[in-house]
Amino acid sequence: xxxxxxxxxxxxxxxxxxxxxxxxxxxxxxxxxxxxxxxxxxxxxxxxxxxxxxxxxxxxxxxxxxxxxxxxxxxxxxxxxxxxxxxxxxxxxxxxxxxxxxxxxxxxxxxxxxxxxxxxxxxxxxxxxxxxxxxxxxxxxxxxxxxxxxxxxxxxxxxxxxxxxxxxxxxxxxxxxxxxxxxxxxxxxxxxxxxxxxxxxxxxxxxxxxxxxxxxxxxxxxxxxxxxxxxxxxxxxxxxxxxxxxxxxxxxxxxxxxxxxxxxxxxxxxxxxxxxxxxxxxxxxxxxxxxxxxxxxxxxxxxxxxxxxxxxxxxxxxxxxxxxxxxxxxxxxxxxxxxxxxxxxxxxxxxxxxx
Numbered sequence: 001x002x003x004x005x006x007x008x009x010x011x012x013x014x015x016x017x018x019x020x021x022x023x024x025x026x027x028x029x030x031x032x033x034x035x036x037x038x039x040x041x042x043x044x045x046x047x048x049x050x051x052x053x054x055x056x057x058x059x060x061x062x063x064x065x066x067x068x069x070x071x072x073x074x075x076x077x078x079x080x081x082x083x084x085x086x087x088x089x090x091x092x093x094x095x096x097x098x099x100x101x102x103x104x105x106x107x108x109x110x111x112x113x114x115x116x117x118x119x120x121x122x123x124x125x126x127x128x129x130x131x132x133x134x135x136x137x138x139x140x141x142x143x144x145x146x147x148x149x150x151x152x153x154x155x156x157x158x159x160x161x162x163x164x165x166x167x168x169x170x171x172x173x174x175x176x177x178x179x180x181x182x183x184x185x186x187x188x189x190x191x192x193x194x195x196x197x198x199x200x201x202x203x204x205x206x207x208x209x210x211x212x213x214x215x216x217x218x219x220x221x222x223x224x225x226x227x228x229x230x231x232x233x234x235x236x237x238x239x240x241x242x243x244x245x246x247x248x249x250x251x252x253x254x255x256x257x258x259x260x261x262x263x264x265x266x267x268x269x270x271x272x273x274x275x276x277x278x279x280x281x282x283x284x285x286x287x288x289x290x291x292x293x294x295x296x297x298x299x300x301x302x303x304x305x306x307x308x309x310x311x312x313x314x315x316x317x318x319x320x321x322x323x324x325x326x327x328x329x330x331x332x333x334x335x336x337x338x339x340x341x342x343x344x345x346x347x348x349x350x351x352x353x354x355x
Contacts, residue, residue: 033120096124
């Protein structure tokens with residue numbers, strides 16, 4: 001038989017097999033790896049199906065849901081009564097915590113799809129945990145001690161997330177405490193199994209008692225509320241609430257007030273625990289300026305102008321506390337919040353050397 005004719009016959013035979021279809025029965029449609037150690041490397045599992053039909057069938061292709069999972073399968077015809085195997089290998093490197101992935105298997109003439117779910121929990125290697133979850137709080141490791149929400153316009157809200165990992169051999173029950181009206185917190189699950197992850201969802205609503213400017217709120221994370229003497233950690237939530245000037249039109253912007261801060265930078269030289277400072281605020285705009293708030297880390301306002309007519313200036317005096325700072329260079333940002341429609345948040349940069 002000529003090679004071309006032989007290839008045509010083989011193609012016709014395969015087409016006839018696929019056209020006939022097949023009845024298959026999966027012996028399982030999920031696989032649980034259980035707890036696996038990251039240091040042990042990739043792990044392999046498998047599921048099988050039986051061809052119960054009167055004709056052969058084939059596995060056309062297999063598609064894992066992500067690059068962390070590889071797959072192999074029985075190739076060629078699966079005869080009536082025979083069993084086919086789909087194997088999958090999960091790579092746990094750099095992926096501590098619980099996982100759930102899918103493997104899609106396409107079979108027969110109609111390319112029928114079957115979804116296989118694989119799951120398990122990766123016990124993270126010490127070097128991975130130290131990078132992904134560097135903050136250790138007893139049995140709980142956290143992804144950070146500072147949550148930065150960035151700039152948020154007043155009247156809007158934002159979600160930020162804090163990740164945790166249970167590095168112990170027991171189930172833990174992490175909790176949280178805070179006293180900020182504008183924060184709402186929830187967790188992905190109250191009970192966290194060994195090697196599993198927990199996500200704290202922090203919702204910040206600027207309408208709940210906030211004013212424009214920088215905010216910083218402590219959140220106490222309790223590693224295991226069921227423990228007799230649980231470890232705790234303070235995580236700081238930080239955000240910068242910006243005034244909402246979206247409603248101002250071009251005419252209002254042109255005829256509105258404008259704030260200038262002098263000096264824009266203040267070098268204090270060498271200082272001790274406390275330093276009195278002063279700076280000048282000037283309204284360079286065309287209507288009255290209202291100063292709403294002046295704040296900065298360690299800065300306490302003693303005197304400040306509240307209203308400034310066009311062309312007028314006022315002196316702001318206050319005290320900068322440096323107690324607790326390490327000796328050496330420092331930089332502090334003092335923020336002035338006003339109704340300047342163009343630049344509602346002005347800044348004074350203060351620097352020096354702490355004795």
